[in-house]
Amino acid sequence: MAEQIQRKLAAILAADIAGYSRLAGADEERTLARLRALRSDLIDPLIQVHHGRVVKRTGDGSLVEFRSAVDAVRCAIEVQAGMAERNAGLPPEQRIDFRIGIHVGDVVEENDGDLMGDAVNIAARLEGEAAPGGISLSEDAWRQVRDRVKEHFIDRGEKALKHIARKVRVFSVELEGPAATRRQDGAATAAGAAAPPPHLSIVVLPFANFGGDPEQEYFVDGITESLTTDLSRIAGSFVIARNTAFTYKGKPIDVKAIGRDLNVRYVLEGSVQRGGSRMRVNVQLVDAETGNHLWAERFDKPLTDLFDMQDEIVGRLAGTLNSELIAAEARRAERSPRPDSMDLHFQGLAAAAKGWAPEYAAQARGFFERALALDPGNIEALVGTATVDMMGGFIFTADDRTSRFSAAESTLTRVLKVAPNHAWAHYLLGFVLIHTARIAQGIAECERALALDPNLAMAQWAIGQAKYFAGRGEETEAHLNEALRLSPRDTNAHIWLMGAGFAKLQLRADEDAAARFRGSIERNRNLPIAHFGLAAALSHLGRTEEAKAAAASGLALDPTFTIARMRAGAVTDNPAYLAGREHIYDGMRKAGVPEG
Incomplete structure (x- = not known):
């Protein structure tokens, strides 16, 4: 009989160090020594006192299981209070600041004690929502602790967490003492020093409604909301929630100030103007640090069904912005004297986007492997290596096509076990299945990718390829046209x-x-x-x-x-x-x- 899967309800705490790559790059030996000391003197004893179990540690990250959300939150509060005391008097560049995320949910326990499942993934994503020195909880965890701990909570609204199918309502713990001065939106540290903005971090400001037609307002706001949702699907992105973005509605725009306030690298702004039977939409992407315009687009279309127009405009913008933001991140990484794992990941994506020639594939693989050397748990870099293997198998640049596709499939299986809602990984797996004579399974994977990200034009094209392999080449053109509609300037359009x-x-x-x-x-x-x-x-x-x-x-x-x-x-x-x-x-x- 097949081994029965062991499920249980658990409180999961995920933690990592904000800016760990910067700290290690400045003085790796000292950082590692301090981390070991903190674990033995502060963190592990507190975990034991609160009945926790360390599931695993990966570099600076930790995953801990608790019997209850109350135990998890009390442990997290005491850890952050202890860290605030230890950081007192240190210059900002030497502080070790933990970010902690907590969620309660159903998990699967492996034979070796490892935990798997969406509950683990949500806790890890909540950790990324926490400010340095802060604690973020899901609504499920908050319900368990709101009347059982003395600290207050800040409702930060629903968040679209990366690779999580449904939005999660997030709460922050309002800490007392030295840690209380930390900004819960991650904009600054306790001493007022700016924390570096996350990679690929962006806010979509409310689009301006030129002309002021109140009947058009819902259309304008709809573009902003839909773009915010769709951009959050980009791998590696950090997108400011809609509720925060709309606090800037109708106010004068100072891009640099907004970038500092929200701690983001990019600002997307736009306007909508209706003239007679036509609608004009202008959009521009701005570097929040320099104020420089990075990219602009204009849509000038006959006025038809507003919802259809909104879907088309948002879909095309999201697809194009994916490429533009990756290129911008790669340019930043090139200027960095000490690129971190995600910097190298974006450089790998930029190399792959140059074309599927062997030399570019080799460059991309080099960046992805360097990223994994710095952070073996970098899911996006793993997906990158699978992309390169898939490329090599597809374009007939190697005689070992079977081994290339097999390597890609093995990597993607690992990725989807950890990140089951990774749209690009589902597309890649679908592509591999299609090209290894498992047409129906491959189409199903691509359809799953489109369910997670309706703007994933590559998945549309892959289904078109599958129809060609099935001897139905007359159906391929429709999928090509849909892919081009979604992303007319896509860097992969030459493949389609x-x-x-x-x-x-x-x-x-x-x-x-x-x-x-x-x-x-x-x-x-x-x-x-x-x-x-x-x-x-x-x-x-x-x-x-x-x-x-x-x-x-x-x-x-x-x-x-x-x-x-x-x-x-x-x-x-x-x-x-x-x-x-x-x-x-x-x-x-x-x-x-x-x-x-």
């Missing part, structure tokens, strides 16, 4: 167009195929397989010299490519799919692509 080109070749629509491949190459010239696809289409159109030039361009990017390698990568045994592949091989052969 390339995939649509092969679907057109399956249908013997060679002219349309050539147009798709040309569109792919115009957006990014670094994808070898797009050049080989163009060569095949041009060969069938009788444009031999152009076909040979396209093949030569592909071989310049990947001299090791052969038709045999591509043949070995056939995904399914569907007759229509295989017949289409023969059409592709024949065109490549005529263009001079090596047989292998």
Whole structure:
């Protein structure tokens, strides 16, 4: 019989050190020595007194199980009071400040004592919501303790926590003594020194309603609210909640002051103006530290159904902002003398966004592996390595496609065990399943990704690819169009167009195929397989010299490519799919692509 899963209700406390990478980078040996001393002299004795059990420790982080939320909160309060005393008199750059998150929920206990489940993930995300020296609780934990501890609580409203499907109402403990002066929004430390803003931290300010039409106000506010929700789905992001953002509504905007007040790196502001039968929406992304404009977009559309317009505008903005914010974080990381794990993660994403050529994949892998060396628990860096493995298997730049896909699948299985609502990981797993002949399972994973993040254009495209592998290339175009609607300037759009080109070749629509491949190459010239696809289409159109030039361009990017390698990568045994592949091989052969 299968081993029965052991579930139980537990109070989970998650803690880490704010700015640990900075402290360790300045003096690693001293920081580690202080941390060991704090654990033995202060933290572990308090955990024991309050009947807690240390589940695991990863670097500066700790996960602790308690019998009750009351025990967990009392322990956390005493830890923070003890830390305030130990930090007294130290300069800000030498203080060790813990952030603590507490949640009560159902967990699964493994044989080795480890705990898994959403309750653990929520506690970890609540820790990120706490200010340095502060404590954040979920509403479930707050209900258990509100009448049993003397401290007061601050209701911070519902928060969209990263990789958590539903919003969680968050409360902060209002601490007494030296720690009480700490800002609960994380903007400053007890001594008034500014804490560094979190990576990819942003506030979406209420959009201005130019013209003042009160009937338009709900549309304007809806854009702000929806953007706030959708941006919180970006991996690694920290987005200020809607209730806080709306306190700035109708007030003069000083971007630098807002950045300092909310401790964020970026501010998104915009306006909506209605003129006759048209609606104009202007949006701009601003660096809160410098006040420099990083990106701007304008929508000028005929006035139709307002809700449909809102969905389209928000979807396109969220997709584009994902790329823009990652690029901005990567530029910051390049200027950092001591990049931390997340800095390196963003640099890896930026390298991968240059194109799926082997050199960029190698650069990306290097950044992700360095990130994991600094923080083995960096989920986003793990997903990054899976992305690179998936890329290598997909674009025929290696003969070991099976091992690449297998490595990606293994990594993603680990990730989803810890972060079951990671939309990008579900998409990647779906992609791997699709490309290893498990079409139905792959489509289901991509649909799960879209349920978690409706703006995930890559998942739309992957479903279109699956239809091509199933011999239904005529259905691929609709998924391409939806992906482009969601993210018309996506850095991966050249991949989508390339995939649509092969679907057109399956249908013997060679002219349309050539147009798709040309569109792919115009957006990014670094994808070898797009050049080989163009060569095949041009060969069938009788444009031999152009076909040979396209093949030569592909071989310049990947001299090791052969038709045999591509043949070995056939995904399914569907007759229509295989017949289409023969059409592709024949065109490549005529263009001079090596047989292998």
